[in-house]
Amino acid sequence: MKGVTTYIYRDFIRWIRYRVGVVSALVLPAAWLLFVGCALPVTFTGNYLDFITPGILVMTILTAGIASGSLLMFDKILGYLNKFLAMPVPRESILVGKILFISIRGLLQATIILVIAVLIGATLMTPLQYGLVYLILFLFGVFISSFSTTVALYLEEHDSFAAFSAMVTMPLFFTSSALMPYDAMPGWLSAIAHVNPLSFAIDAIRDVGAGSIPAVPILLLLIVTAVVVVCAGYVFRKVTI
Amino acid sequence: MTSILADNLTKKFGDLYAVDSLNLAVEKEIFGLLGPNGSGKTTTVLMLTTLLAQTTGTASICGHDTRREPDLVRECISYVPQEMAVDPNLTGRENLLIFARLYGIPNPKDKVDELLGIMELTDRAHDLAKTYSGGMRRRLELAEALVHEPEVIFLDEPTLGLDVGARQNIWQHIHALNKKGMTIFMTTHYMDEADKYCDRVGIISHGKVVALGSPAELKARLMNTVITVTLEGNYSPVQLDGLVFVGQSGNAYAFTAENGSEALPLLADALGRAGNRVKAMSLREPSLDDVFLQSVGKQEEPRGFEEMKFRMMLHRRH
Ligand SMILES: Nc1ncnc2c1ncn2[C@@H]1O[C@H](COP(=O)(O)OP(=O)(O)OP(=O)(O)O)[C@@H](O)[C@H]1O
């Protein structure tokens, strides 16, 4: 536990030390929301802002989660990771530290999006609904960041990781249900969107917004995330360079 | 107890034996692993610090097997890698504090201030590590390695790229640590340093240990005196009783003899008769350089250009 908090402490000071990093993390998602939510002249549904917000939220968490691997890659190239791996601190705490830092930072970004969404006309939800949204986003964040951190552990170059992240982020986003409802999609897209993990989180958040409690999706997300985290933890414990 | 024990430790990368059947027993001493580029020094250190799995053989640190009980091994070692690895975007103090917390030191802040003092970094403690000079970064790394008072400390080329003063400074620290009862395992390219500070050295070439012993023993094996001859043009070999050709570096050729001052005129004659153009000759006590030259010979790196190595070189430049 000591290890986890120390790793988070380190990533946190590294993050807030550079204003560009803070600004880009906090302003970018807001800009996305304003641009896509207000400027795009589309009307698939009644309140497009209510429709698009879950997509932007999940997209933000996806980008944040992928950045987790990028942080690890940096330590690896610096030679810093080797030092950590040669320490008696349980090696999983490196992973858990990254996951928590990234997920907390992601939820901070999500908060900004939620506030702005309401300010520009999205429907205000109940505290329970917000709680569920945060839960879904948190699980999804843990899922993505443990995955990307483990990928980074095995990749040699920062360039390969950048390629991996580009290969994952944009295609996932555009083939998900983020931007339009399934029935507005062409058949092939709808088929892909239905199996896209991003849609899964987005749809769950939309269900919350519509007033239901998506117990089954949340449970599934919990199980999948737990499996990925346990596997990643095992990999970290055993890894040699 | 033996601090470091390696038994037929071998690491293969594809067909290349980076480390080949290494046998080693290191006690509470300063042990230096010497070898040319690509001879397997870093690979050895990585295996001993549990970071790399060996292909065959075993290794144990303080009685704990590196593969079966890696956690126990990590408890009693510190490792300072070849490339400088401090977080450039944190201050020196923050860097150190993170290590103290990770090792679970009771009063991390006090310990950190104490170590900053020992390593003479107190007045720069609040500057970002990226503003540090190479020597300061090395001292910071050494401080990081010392927060938990390890039994064995692994230093991969701790003095690489430092000026004479900084090297001496690092060595004084290393010496003091050994006096306090720590085992030091280090690699270096600098023969004079190894000669002066190491209790024992091992010379490694193509992954194999080719000489092992105290610097004095190794030099004694080379007989009493070294005659260095500087030639103009090519060397045509000569044979003389009691004279041994050691090796060549540039156009300087080294020989050893039981009694150098008697052998010198004989050698001069013989060289002249064989058609060599002698520019200069000198007599001196053997140094570890001569031992190195003789056991390693003139050799190429095992492979030509390697991307991995190139990147490591880039790191070193910082
Ligand atoms: N990950 C790797 N994959 C393939 N070959 C490797 C790898 N790491 C090291 N080698 C090779 O193993 C050999 C030994 O390398 P090592 O880094 O141990 O040498 P070294 O003695 O530390 O050299 P230097 O003095 O340049 O640091 C070299 O030929 C190197 O190219």
Ligand SMILES: [Mg+2]
């Ligand atoms: Mg090396």
